[in-house]
Amino acid sequence: MRPDRHSSTASLGRRLYRHRYLYVMLIPAFIWALLFAYAPMAGLYMAFVDFQPTLGNFWSSFFGSEFVGFEWFSYFFNGSDFKMIMRNTLVSSVLTLLLGFIVPILLALALNEVRSQAFKRIVQTASYMPYFISWVIAANIFVALLASEGAVNELLQLVGLTKESIPFLQEGKYFWGIVSGANTWKEMGYNSIIYLAAISSINPDLYEAAKVDGAGRIRQMTSVTLPLLRPTIVILLILSVGNLMNTGFDQYYLLGNSLNREYSDVLDTYSFRYGLQNSMFSYAAAVGLFKSAVAFLMVLAVNSIARRMNSNSLF
Amino acid sequence: MTRDRILNLTGNTLLYGLLGLVFLVTFFPFWQIFILSINDGTDSLRGGFMLWPREFSLDSYATVFSNPEILTAIRTTVLRTVLGVPLTVACIAMLAYVLSKRTLAGSRFLNLFFIFTMYFSGGLIPTYMVIKSLHLIDNFLVFLLPGLINIFWMILVRTFMEQLPKEIEESAEIDGANDIRIFVQVILPVCVPVLATITLFAAIFHWNAWYDSYIYTYKPDLKTLQAVLVKILNQYQTGDMLSQAQQLANENKRIPVTGESIRMTVTMVATLPIILVYPFLQKFFLKGMLLGAVKS
Numbered sequence: 011m012r013p014d015r016h017s018s019t020a021s022l023g024r025r026l027y028r029h030r031y032l033y034v035m036l037i038p039a040f041i042w043a044l045l046f047a048y049a050p051m052a053g054l055y056m057a058f059v060d061f062q063p064t065l066g067n068f069w070s071s072f073f074g075s076e077f078v079g080f081e082w083f084s085y086f087f088n089g090s091d092f093k094m095i096m097r098n099t100l101v102s103s104v105l106t107l108l109l110g111f112i113v114p115i116l117l118a119l120a121l122n123e124v125r126s127q128a129f130k131r132i133v134q135t136a137s138y139m140p141y142f143i144s145w146v147i148a149a150n151i152f153v154a155l156l157a158s159e160g161a162v163n164e165l166l167q168l169v170g171l172t173k174e175s176i177p178f179l180q181e182g183k184y185f186w187g188i189v190s191g192a193n194t195w196k197e198m199g200y201n202s203i204i205y206l207a208a209i210s211s212i213n214p215d216l217y218e219a220a221k222v223d224g225a226g227r228i229r230q231m232t233s234v235t236l237p238l239l240r241p242t243i244v245i246l247l248i249l250s251v252g253n254l255m256n257t258g259f260d261q262y263y264l265l266g267n268s269l270n271r272e273y274s275d276v277l278d279t280y281s282f283r284y285g286l287q288n289s290m291f292s293y294a295a296a297v298g299l300f301k302s303a304v305a306f307l308m309v310l311a312v313n314s315i316a317r318r319m320n321s322n323s324l325f
Numbered sequence: 326m327t328r329d330r331i332l333n334l335t336g337n338t339l340l341y342g343l344l345g346l347v348f349l350v351t352f353f354p355f356w357q358i359f360i361l362s363i364n365d366g367t368d369s370l371r372g373g374f375m376l377w378p379r380e381f382s383l384d385s386y387a388t389v390f391s392n393p394e395i396l397t398a399i400r401t402t403v404l405r406t407v408l409g410v411p412l413t414v415a416c417i418a419m420l421a422y423v424l425s426k427r428t429l430a431g432s433r434f435l436n437l438f439f440i441f442t443m444y445f446s447g448g449l450i451p452t453y454m455v456i457k458s459l460h461l462i463d464n465f466l467v468f469l470l471p472g473l474i475n476i477f478w479m480i481l482v483r484t485f486m487e488q489l490p491k492e493i494e495e496s497a498e499i500d501g502a503n504d505i506r507i508f509v510q511v512i513l514p515v516c517v518p519v520l521a522t523i524t525l526f527a528a529i530f531h532w533n534a535w536y537d538s539y540i541y542t543y544k545p546d547l548k549t550l551q552a553v554l555v556k557i558l559n560q561y562q563t564g565d566m567l568s569q570a571q572q573l574a575n576e577n578k579r580i581p582v583t584g585e586s587i588r589m590t591v592t593m594v595a596t597l598p599i600i601l602v603y604p605f606l607q608k609f610f611l612k613g614m615l616l617g618a619v620k621s
Binding site for chain 1: 329332333336340341343344345347348350351352353354355357358361370372373374375416417419420422423426429430435438439442444445446447448449450451452453454455457458459470471473474503504505508529532533534535536540551554555557558561562563585588589592595596599600603607611
């Protein structure tokens with residue numbers, strides 16, 4: 011038993027005093043959490059008032075503003091934008107989920123089959139790279155590649171697939187595909203790591219046994235690797251369903267423009283534009299709160315499902 | 326050929342084809358930007374598929390590196406990284422150490438208090454209001470304080486600390502060392518691997534950060550490289566003919582640079598440090614990512 015055990019019977023004051031330096035070490039993080047995590051949460055109250063920034067500084071105008079209850083929320087739900095924003099948010103994140111979920115699994119399976127270690131290393135190194143650059147750089151790259159004289163259009167014309175350049179970012183209908191492709195591009199290497207780790211923990215004897223039974227490499231993959239990966243795949247799938255509302259802000263804001271807005275505007279960018287560019291602070295905060303609350307509930311639900319499955323199927 | 330060998334051959338073709346495609350898709354975009362940045366700007370306007378510069382030219386680099394706005398942006402970015410990384414790593418290490426002490430009075434509450442911030446946030450607008458009320462608008466501290474703690478990295482460090490053998494602390498406790506001395510002299514030295522990992526994460530975070538500079542600052546000397554790049558991208562996206570990149574190019578009329586070649590060059594300049602640092606440190610990244618992946 012730990013020696014601390016004895017101190018748990020000591021008085022609270024003595025226990026606090028004994029570890030006073032630990033509490034001192036906590037001070038910077040504690041202040042950070044209060045100011046930059048909890049104060050904005052308290053600030054969400056502005057979604058329930060008609061916030062007038064002209065009434066003085068933030069907190070006094072905050073409490074001086076008229077209370078309007080759920081008016082901003084019903085304004086949002088009944089407005090014409092709601093359907094469009096929700097459609098963009100959900101469709102693009104479902105597409106991202108499908109593509110961004112399957113590709114890393116295939117990548118990990120393929121990397122595991124490669125005999126040449128040098129080739130494997132080169133592919134892995136390249137595939138992790140996009141994860142480390144900012145969305146600003148990624149967006150600049152995609153805008154260049156997808157421009158009318160960009161590499162993608164030139165390549166399509168070179169092989170004769172199209173005669174004229176496709177206006178990828180100027181026409182909204184391509185946006186969901188582009189953004190889910192970009193999401194997958196950026197994260198596939200990183201997301202394949204966990205599958206590679208799970209594969210490397212599979213007992214090699216199982217493959218030996220399969221070989222003795224006459225299984226080829228493909229059969230080994232379908233009968234040994236995939237069934238043993240299944241629990242990992244299921245858990246990660248459930249967890250990513252919980253994140254459907256969290257599309258991310260950067261890629262939509264940076265790849266979106268006024269021409270594709272009807273397809274590129276999601277909850278985060280919509281709230282940003284109304285709040286910081288149109289100064290409809292309370293409305294924007296209500297949209298943001300709606301997103302945070304739904305996302306939070308989904309993550310909670312999904313975590314508890316995953317935990318239950320985890321204890322049943324993994325061990 | 327037997328059926329098995331044909332299957333094996335198609336399997337291998339598929340395998341190497343798929344992985345070759347992954348390599349091309351992830352590597353080629355970077356290569357393309359690099360080529361466009363070292364190709365003559367006017368020549369690039371002709372379009373065409375380029376795997377190699379048609380007319381090699383470093384003029385756009387000369388333009389970019391002689392532009393005061395870009396140089397200021399590089400300086401600001403380096404400064405926030407150099408100051409922000411040690412601050413963040415130190416505060417996260419302290420927090421992780423305290424939260425790893427599960428027998429500490431209030432430990433359950435404190436862990437919940439910090440973990441909760443990972444799942445729920447006030448969102449963009451209230452955060453902006455709080456930043457404004459704290460007078461952090463147009464203040465260099467806005468680069469350091471809001472991002473001081475990252476709970477995800479903290480969990481990495483906490484997990485690492487929880488797995489350390491308890492004996493190493495106990496002998497120091499018997500010697501009468503206080504908690505700060507134990508932390509500095511006993512715990513920190515053995516945590517070097519995980520601290521190296523989050524140092525790299527923090528450095529990448531600071532180098533890549535754009536939102537804070539873009540939204541919370543107006544002064545030109547507080548614009549980071551990524552924020553300048555967003556401005557260039559926005560102007561390009563809205564088809565602004567006198568975009569910033571174009572203006573930069575115009576200042577240099579004698580040499581053939583264009584708005585687009587400038588945009589590619591600034592993108593390259595912002596990417597290069599990460600590309601250079603990346604292969605050497607991949608080991609640390611992988612370790613950290615694996616820790617994080619297993620944890621989540």
